[in-house]
Amino acid sequence: MARYIAKYATKGAEASGTVDRPVRFANQISHLKISEHARRMIWTCFTLADVPEYQDLRLRQWAHMLGYRGHFSTKSRRYSVTLTQLRQARAEYRVAETCEDETNTGHARTTVQEWHYAGSGLLHGEHFWAKQARSRIQNARRIRREITERERSQEAS
Numbered sequence: 001m002a003r004y005i006a007k008y009a010t011k012g013a014e015a016s017g018t019v020d021r022p023v024r025f026a027n028q029i030s031h032l033k034i035s036e037h038a039r040r041m042i043w044t045c046f047t048l049a050d051v052p053e054y055q056d057l058r059l060r061q062w063a064h065m066l067g068y069r070g071h072f073s074t075k076s077r078r079y080s081v082t083l084t085q086l087r088q089a090r091a092e093y094r095v096a097e098t099c100e101d102e103t104n105t106g107h108a109r110t111t112v113q114e115w116h117y118a119g120s121g122l123l124h125g126e127h128f129w130a131k132q133a134r135s136r137i138q139n140a141r142r143i144r145r146e147i148t149e150r151e152r153s154q155e156a157s
Contacts, residue, residue, distance in 0.1 A: 018042070019064045041066050 018038050023029060026046050029039060045063035048054045062069040091113075122130060 018066060023064050
């Protein structure tokens with residue numbers, strides 16, 4: 001079972017053959033452009049959603065995700081290490097590493113742990129390169145269009 005879940009957890013919705021938005025009605029399932037296997041799994045979610053002991057799982061609302069309503073890498077506080085705990089452990093490790101470096105080299109290191117907005121858009125001079133790139137793309141498209149038109153006219157005659 002773990003292999004089966006891992007197979008789908010490591011793939012995106014498009015790779016696992018499911019859909020990227022909720023399926024609201026059972027009659028939509030037959031019209032989905034998915035594999036028969038995925039179709040049966042979605043149908044099973046719809047069927048199990050009507051069973052009283054599974055109603056709190058909200059399988060119908062999450063049928064498009066094969067009944068799983070969370071992100072595959074979500075960590076549970078009860079059964080696993082949480083992502084917050086992992087981030088905290090990494091930060092503590094880096095602090096300890098920095099302190100160790102300072103004692104070995106005798107040089108202090110400053111670690112900035114916050115971000116600030118620096119602006120948006122292109123810097124000076126980058127406008128020139130953006131125009132050049134746009135021009136190259138437009139020329140390549142024009143040339144490709146001309147070649148295609150020439151090939152079509154040669155085929156027609």
